[in-house]
């Protein structure tokens with residue numbers, strides 16, 4: 001007797017065959033229809049074949065960590081307009097910076113920035129214009145030139161710590177000692193200390209910004225370790241934000257986590273929002289998402305501590321606490337935490353990677369180092385302590401040219417920052433892009449534009465800043481971006497870079513361990529050096545106070 005089979009919800013063979021035919025068909029149609037209907041007028045724009053149909057191409061390139069180099073090669077091949085995704089055109093033309101990013105053109109940040117959100121949106125990843133304007137008003141006065149000067153003593157105090165540590169290693173290396181600092185080790189040879197200076201620039205930048213943004217340094221320079229306190233919930237991490245009583249404080253490698261977070265968010269951000277929950281199921285993305293969470297914990301611990309132990313010191317956090325919007329309202333605890341986190345993220349490895357790359361290029365070009373050191377020696381007073389003041393170095397022409405040239409050749413923000421064309425669209429190079437088109441101008445390529453920078457645009461040569469048309473160069477110089485979303489911390493960053501580079505190169509002479517080896521980099525959201533092994537020789541003992 002044939003009994004009817006119970007319905008277990010298992011698809012029959014026929015259904016499986018149908019699904020396996022229909023699913024790929026649906027995927028093909030979903031990619032082909034936008035290509036054929038061409039809602040953003042991009043079909044005529046050249047680019048990699050797969051990029052015309054799918055965001056996967058850009059997601060894949062981003063995950064390989066050299067996006068700016070790849071996009072640069074595409075511009076060499078196809079010209080100033082390149083299609084990077086079904087709805088994303090890269091425009092390699094300095095004039096386009098004004099069109100895409102300038103004040104008043106109405107473009108907004110794209111959904112790329114949603115992948116950078118944790119706890120609460122901060123200034124950097126707020127896409128809504130009204131909310132951004134409100135936040136920017138509160139935050140921008142904190143970074144005015146006058147305000148930034150109040151932070152100078154804190155920044156200089158960490159330079160003193162850095163010199164104490166380098167001098168200690170130097171003296172020890174010259175006595176024949178060596179050590180394993182977990183970063184390839186340090187040792188003495190030919191009267192020099194040989195080590196990787198990159199981690200030290202990270203410790204320096206994190207200690208400065210940790211102190212400024214949270215009121216307590218991470219102590220990385222003195223411990224010579226990538227380690228920052230973070231709040232961990234006894235319940236679940238996201239649920240803990242805002243309730244410090246349920247948190248325990250542990251130490252985590254913040255630099256490493258920030259690197260991981262940048263790579264995760266930059267490659268997640270180029271995927272369409274509806275794919276992202278599925279991408280998060282993959283182990284690489286799951287770990288990246290954890291990194292975003294851990295990093296937020298650093299801000300939670302620090303802000304909670306500050307709120308329970310008020311202080312009268314002047315720092316970024318106290319200024320954020322004092323800030324009021326147009327209706328006189330202060331920031332709530334969550335917003336305060338998110339903004340402190342934003343400043344930690346935006347103001348730490350940007351500065352350290354830039355300092356490291358500038359140092360690399362100075363060391364690579366002995367004549368630049370010699371000329372710079374001459375200018376720095378002449379600017380030194382007899383009563384100086386070991387660290388220059390901003391006043392002493394803010395108008396040294398060669399130093400400025402060296403720093404600018406370093407920021408040009410190695411712009412840590414290299415990739416084209418995506419913006420959405422506003423109502424009415426935007427017209428660039430005679431092509432009209434309707435509302436909703438995603439456009440970006442790749443800083444890496446603009447910084448190598450031969451019309452602006454000369455035929456030797458690939459070379460590090462500070463002298464070009466005295467030889468060429470300044471207006472054309474400034475128009476193509478984009479390390480801090482343009483317009484309403486340009487770097488709000490630029491004054492602080494410039495002060496830090498001038499003090500760091502001037503004080504370090506007055507005190508030490510640098511030699512590259514492998515001068516023939518290019519600076520290896522890895523790009524997530526930022527383009528970062530991977531290491532910078534150098535030999536340093538102390539030029540003169542400046543008294544440290």
Ligand code: HEM
Nearest residue numbers: 123124346347350351354413479480481485487488489493
């Ligand atoms: C050499 C160092 C630095 C470089 C090269 C740099 C570069 C940039 C760039 C290119 C942007 C635009 C990002 C985008 O549109 O996606 C930006 C935004 C921002 N930067 Fe910086 N930055 C540096 C240092 C700092 C410092 C020290 C701070 C603060 C402590 C800071 C805070 C910010 C913030 C909050 C934003 C978001 C602004 C907004 O969207 O309104 N940056 N930075």
